[in-house]
Amino acid sequence: MADELELLRGADPVPPDGPHFGDGPLDHNAERRLERLLRQQEDRLPDGTGMLPGRFPGRARLLPGNTHARWGRFPSHTGARSGPLPGRPRARRGPGTGRPPGRLLPVSGRLRLAWGVVATAVVAALTLTLVLSGASTPPAVAAPRPLVVESGSTPVSLDRVAERAAAVAEAPGAPRLRKGTHVQSWSLGMSDDKPPITLPEERIVRWRADDSHTELVVATDPRHPGRPVLSDAGGKPHLVDDGHVLLDRTYPPSWSDAPPHSPPPGDPARLRAYLMEAQFTDTSLTTPQLLDAVATLLDHWTLGARQSAALARLLAGGEGLRPAGRVTDRLGRQGQAYVNDDGGVRRMLIMDPATGAVLGLESTVTRPEPAFGVESGDVMSYSAWMR
Amino acid sequence: MSNDEIFAAAYREHYWAVSRYVARRLDGRTLDVEEVVAEVFTVAWRRRADLPPSPLPWLYGVARNCLANAVRGHGRRRRLLDRLGNDDTAHGRHIAAGPEADTPGAWVHEALARLSPADQEVLRLTAWEELGVDEVAVVLGCGSRAAAMRLHRARRRLRAEIDRVRPEAPTAEHPCMTAPKEHGHG
Numbered sequence: 393m394a395d396e397l398e399l400l401r402g403a404d405p406v407p408p409d410g411p412h413f414g415d416g417p418l419d420h421n422a423e424r425r426l427e428r429l430l431r432q433q434e435d436r437l438p439d440g441t442g443m444l445p446g447r448f449p450g451r452a453r454l455l456p457g458n459t460h461a462r463w464g465r466f467p468s469h470t471g472a473r474s475g476p477l478p479g480r481p482r483a484r485r486g487p488g489t490g491r492p493p494g495r496l497l498p499v500s501g502r503l504r505l506a507w508g509v510v511a512t513a514v515v516a517a518l519t520l521t522l523v524l525s526g527a528s529t530p531p532a533v534a535a536p537r538p539l540v541v542e543s544g545s546t547p548v549s550l551d552r553v554a555e556r557a558a559a560v561a562e563a564p565g566a567p568r569l570r571k572g573t574h575v576q577s578w579s580l581g582m583s584d585d586k587p588p589i590t591l592p593e594e595r596i597v598r599w600r601a602d603d604s605h606t607e608l609v610v611a612t613d614p615r616h617p618g619r620p621v622l623s624d625a626g627g628k629p630h631l632v633d634d635g636h637v638l639l640d641r642t643y644p645p646s647w648s649d650a651p652p653h654s655p656p657p658g659d660p661a662r663l664r665a666y667l668m669e670a671q672f673t674d675t676s677l678t679t680p681q682l683l684d685a686v687a688t689l690l691d692h693w694t695l696g697a698r699q700s701a702a703l704a705r706l707l708a709g710g711e712g713l714r715p716a717g718r719v720t721d722r723l724g725r726q727g728q729a730y731v732n733d734d735g736g737v738r739r740m741l742i743m744d745p746a747t748g749a750v751l752g753l754e755s756t757v758t759r760p761e762p763a764f765g766v767e768s769g770d771v772m773s774y775s776a777w778m779r
Numbered sequence: 780m781s782n783d784e785i786f787a788a789a790y791r792e793h794y795w796a797v798s799r800y801v802a803r804r805l806d807g808r809t810l811d812v813e814e815v816v817a818e819v820f821t822v823a824w825r826r827r828a829d830l831p832p833s834p835l836p837w838l839y840g841v842a843r844n845c846l847a848n849a850v851r852g853h854g855r856r857r858r859l860l861d862r863l864g865n866d867d868t869a870h871g872r873h874i875a876a877g878p879e880a881d882t883p884g885a886w887v888h889e890a891l892a893r894l895s896p897a898d899q900e901v902l903r904l905t906a907w908e909e910l911g912v913d914e915v916a917v918v919l920g921c922g923s924r925a926a927a928m929r930l931h932r933a934r935r936r937l938r939a940e941i942d943r944v945r946p947e948a949p950t951a952e953h954p955c956m957t958a959p960k961e962h963g964h965g
Contacts, residue, residue, distance in 0.1 A: 396938045400891065400906035403884040406802040413798040413812070418791060425817050426790050429824045430783060650895035669897075672847035674920045 536578050536590065536615070536771050538756045539719045539740060541729050547715030548728045548745045550708035557701035557748025566697035567779065569655060571599040573691050576614060576723065579773040589622055589629050590771075593638065603645035609638040615722060652688050658698035660706040679712030680734045683741055687753050690777045695749065704748035713741065723776050727751045733758060737772065752776040786827040789834040790820055796908075797838050803907055804846055818845045836910060836917035843900070843918060890940035898933035905930055
C-alpha cells in the first residue's frame with residue numbers, strides 16, 4: 393500500500409543509485425574546486441565576507457562564456473518551485489517563440505547563475521548604454537533616461553503618505569484587491585557578447601473565477617506611440633510593430649497558498665512576513681530587497697486600498713528610503729519619489745501621495761562599470777503599475 | 780581537526796548528496812548543477828566556522844539559499860520566472876500522453892508541482908533527501924515542531940493532489956497499474 397511519500401520516493405528524479413551524481417570519489421572538477429577553496433585561504437578577507445564575486449575561481453567563469461549570442465531572457469524554473477523532470481522535453485515558455493529549447497536552456501542557466509551569484513552592482517553593470525549607439529537606431533528603441541525629481545518640489549514623508557493611505561482605506565468605495573497585474577515595463581535583455589537592450593512591454597494578467605488566468609503581453613512603448621518597438625521574441629532582437637502581441641495565453645486553473653500567489657495581507661506586520669516569504673528568505677529584508685519584493689507583489693496583485701496602506705506603513709517604518717520630491721512618471725502620472733542607494737544601484741519608488749498606491753519602481757546604475765560599458769545614470773529597469 | 784580539514788572532509792563526504800539535491804531542483808542539467816554546487820561549497824567555505832557536526836542538512840540549507848538566490852531576480856526576469864510557475868511545462872502538462880506518462884513518476888511529479896513551493900520542498904526533503912523532521916527543520920531554518928506540522932500538511936495536500944491527478948482507473952489494457960492506486964483517500 394503506497395502512501396504519498398512512498399510514491400514520491402519512487403519518483404526521485406536523481407536517485408543515489410542513478411546514472412548521475414551517485415556517491416563515490418570526487419571527480420576531477422570537484423577535486424579541483426576543493427583545492428582552490430583550500431588554497432585561497434590567503435586571499436580571503438578577515439571575516440570571510442565582502443568578497444567580490446569574481447574572486448572565486450568557480451564564479452569567474454560564470455560571466456564570460458561561449459561565443460554565441462545569449463539573449464538571456466528566460467530564467468529557468470526555481471528550485472523552490474515545481475520543476476519538470478530531467479530529460480523531459482521542455483515546452484518553450486513565454487514570448488520567445490521559435491527558440492529551440494536546446495539553445496535556450498544553457499542560456500538561461502548561465503544567466504540565472506550570473507544573476508544569483510553576482511552582486512547587485514555587477515548585475516547593474518549588465519545594463520544598457522552601449523547598446524543604442526549609431527545613427528540607425530530607431531527612436532522607439534532609445535534607452536529611457538532616469539526620472540527627474542522636480543527641483544524645488546517639497547518631499548512628502550512616508551509617514552504622511554501612510555496616514556493618508558490609511559484614511560483612504562477606511563473610505564467607502566476604496567479600491568479593492570484584485571488578483572493579476574497591469575504593468576508597463578522597460579527592462580533589459582542581456583547577452584554575454586552583445587550590448588544589452590531595453591525592451592518595453594505591457595503586460596496584463598487577469599484571473600478568472602475558476603482560478604484560470606490569462607496573460608497578454610504586447611511590445612509597446614507609450615512614450616513613442618505608433619513607432620516600432622524592439623523585442624527579442626524569437627531569440628534575436630528585432631523591431632516589431634507597436635502593439636505586437638508577444639504572448640496571449642490562457643492558463644489552466646492553478647492555486648497556491650504561498651506568496652506571492654496567495655493574497656497579500658492588509659496589515660503591515662503580516663505583509664512584511666508575506667514579502668519575506670515571497671523573496672524566499674527567512675531573514676528581514678533590506679530596503680533594496682523590500683523594494684524588489686514590492687515589485688514582485690505588484691507583478692501579481694493589483695492592491696486594494698488596505699494593502700496599499702499596509703505597504704505604505706511598512707515602507708514608512710523602515711530606514712533607507714529617502715523622500716526626494718515630486719516626479720512625473722513615464723505614464724505621465726504625478727507622484728512622490730522615495731530613493732534608496734545601495735551597491736551601485738539607485739531604486740526609486742514612485743507613490744501616489746494621496747492614496748499611498750505604488751505607481752512605479754525604477755532601478756538606475758549609479759556607479760560606472762567600465763568593464764561592462766555602463767555609466768552612472770543608465771536605467772536598469774522600470775515598471776509602472778496600473779489598475 | 781582544523782576548520783579547513785573539517786570542511787574538506789564534509790566536502791568529500793557530501794559532494795554528491797548536495798549535487799543530487801541541486802539536480803533534483805534544477806531539472807537535472809548537469810552543467811548548471813555543477814556550478815550551483817560550486818557556489819554552495821564556496822558559501823559553505825566562507826561559513827565553515829559554522830559547520831555543524833552533522834553538516835549535510837546544513838549544506839542543504841546553504842544549497843537552498845543558493846538556489847533561491849540564483850533565481851531571485853529583478854524586474855523582467857522575475858516576472859518571467861513567476862510565470863513559469865504557472866506554465867504548463869512546470870506542471871508537467873506538456874508531456875504527451877503515452878505509455879511512460881502512465882508511470883507513477885510522471886503524475887506524482889504533476890501532483891507535486893501543484894503544491895506550493897514550501898510544500899514541495901518539505902516533501903522533497905523528506906522523500907528524496909530522506910531527512911528526518913529534525914534535519915528538515917535545519918534545512919528550512921525552523922523549529923522541529925513547525926517542520927513536522929509543515930510536513931503533515933504538505934503530505935495531506937500531496938495526497939489530495941495525487942488523488943486528483945492520478946490516471947483514471949485502469950482499463951483492461953493496464954491491469955498492472957497497481958501501486959499508485961492502492962492507497963486510499965484521506
